[in-house]
Amino acid sequence: MDTGFDLREHGGVDVFLRDCPTRAVLELIAGKWTMLVLVALEDGRPMRFAELRRRLDGVTAKVLTGTLRALEREGLLTRAVYPTVPPRVEYRLTALGREVGGLLQGITDWAQANVAAVVAAREEFDERAARPPAAVE
Amino acid sequence: MDTGFDLREHGGVDVFLRDCPTRAVLELIAGKWTMLVLVALEDGRPMRFAELRRRLDGVTAKVLTGTLRALEREGLLTRAVYPTVPPRVEYRLTALGREVGGLLQGITDWAQANVAAVVAAREEFDERAARPPAAVE
DNA sequence: CGGCATCCACCTAGATACTG
DNA sequence: CAGTATCTAGGTGGATGCCG
Numbered sequence: 001m002d003t004g005f006d007l008r009e010h011g012g013v014d015v016f017l018r019d020c021p022t023r024a025v026l027e028l029i030a031g032k033w034t035m036l037v038l039v040a041l042e043d044g045r046p047m048r049f050a051e052l053r054r055r056l057d058g059v060t061a062k063v064l065t066g067t068l069r070a071l072e073r074e075g076l077l078t079r080a081v082y083p084t085v086p087p088r089v090e091y092r093l094t095a096l097g098r099e100v101g102g103l104l105q106g107i108t109d110w111a112q113a114n115v116a117a118v119v120a121a122r123e124e125f126d127e128r129a130a131r132p133p134a135a136v137e
Numbered sequence: 138m139d140t141g142f143d144l145r146e147h148g149g150v151d152v153f154l155r156d157c158p159t160r161a162v163l164e165l166i167a168g169k170w171t172m173l174v175l176v177a178l179e180d181g182r183p184m185r186f187a188e189l190r191r192r193l194d195g196v197t198a199k200v201l202t203g204t205l206r207a208l209e210r211e212g213l214l215t216r217a218v219y220p221t222v223p224p225r226v227e228y229r230l231t232a233l234g235r236e237v238g239g240l241l242q243g244i245t246d247w248a249q250a251n252v253a254a255v256v257a258a259r260e261e262f263d264e265r266a267a268r269p270p271a272a273v274e
Numbered sequence: 275c276g277g278c279a280t281c282c283a284c285c286t287a288g289a290t291a292c293t294g
Numbered sequence: 295c296a297g298t299a300t301c302t303a304g305g306t307g308g309a310t311g312c313c314g
Contacts, residue, residue: 013252015245016173018195021256025248030167032307036153049276058155060308065277075258086275087314096254103247106240108152111162115150117233119158121212169287186296200287202297223295224294278313286305293298 042101
């Protein structure tokens with residue numbers, strides 16, 4: 001899939017540029033479940049499909065499969081199939097994946113630490129919007 | 138908007154739980170343009186609407202507006218309107234926003250540094266998938 | 275157990291046109 | 295300049311059912 005974007009023509013890469021492949025990387029992370037998968041596996045311990053499914057409260061099998069495939073494709077995790085019966089499939093991060101996982105964990109940690117402030121800001125914003133714009137300063 | 142989720146019932150918060158408000162924070166970041174807005178403003182310098190629009194190659198006015206509103210609502214940035222003519226609107230991150238911005242810059246930096254490895258992994262994966270599954274070793 | 279196939283509802287983002 | 299209004303297409307995610 002050639003996007004017509006040549007790195008060498010750009011003296012480096014820039015996430016802000018529309019056709020730069022880094023955009024694809026960002027959009028991958030932007031997936032609704034990607035961040036949670038990466039954080040769940042971040043400690044290096046491999047996890048089975050069902051285990052991930054349980055951990056990511058609310059994810060469906062289809063979507064989890066898709067997310068895992070996408071991450072495997074980008075080289076962020078590996079999928080190991082043990083042809084036992086019943087089948088056993090383990091997912092674990094690659095070195096590359098562990099790097100992003102660490103960064104993303106920073107984000108989730110921040111979210112957990114600051115959720116109260118965010119919720120408060122949201123409520124204040126909504127209240128402000130609901131009130132009739134009384135006086136203009 | 139009460140989701141029925143009470144922080145006090147959960148001895149803390151957990152991004153992995155379905156109705157935890159931290160999920161909303163994560164999904165905000167998951168927006169296609171959110172990350173770029175936050176990183177663009179991360180250095181603290183305020184930017185005008187048109188300036189952001191130019192920086193985020195490919196974004197439309199409508200979507201940028203929506204993204205900025207959402208971030209303002211969560212308390213991550215402020216919107217200052219100067220009633221001059223022509224109008225002048227400046228966006229800048231709040232303290233909270235600067236924190237996330239910094240973390241997200243880590244992600245974009247990583248993406249820019251490792252895009253080659255990711256693209257390579259992707260190509261190898263696709264090639265593997267295209268080939269007839271020769272031997273089942 | 276760990277999927278894949280199918281169908282569907284939503285919603286986001288994009289294009290376009292118009293306004294204070 | 296900095297939006298808003300409207301319409302639409304495509305994709306993402308969700309529910310269900312079947313298979314190796």
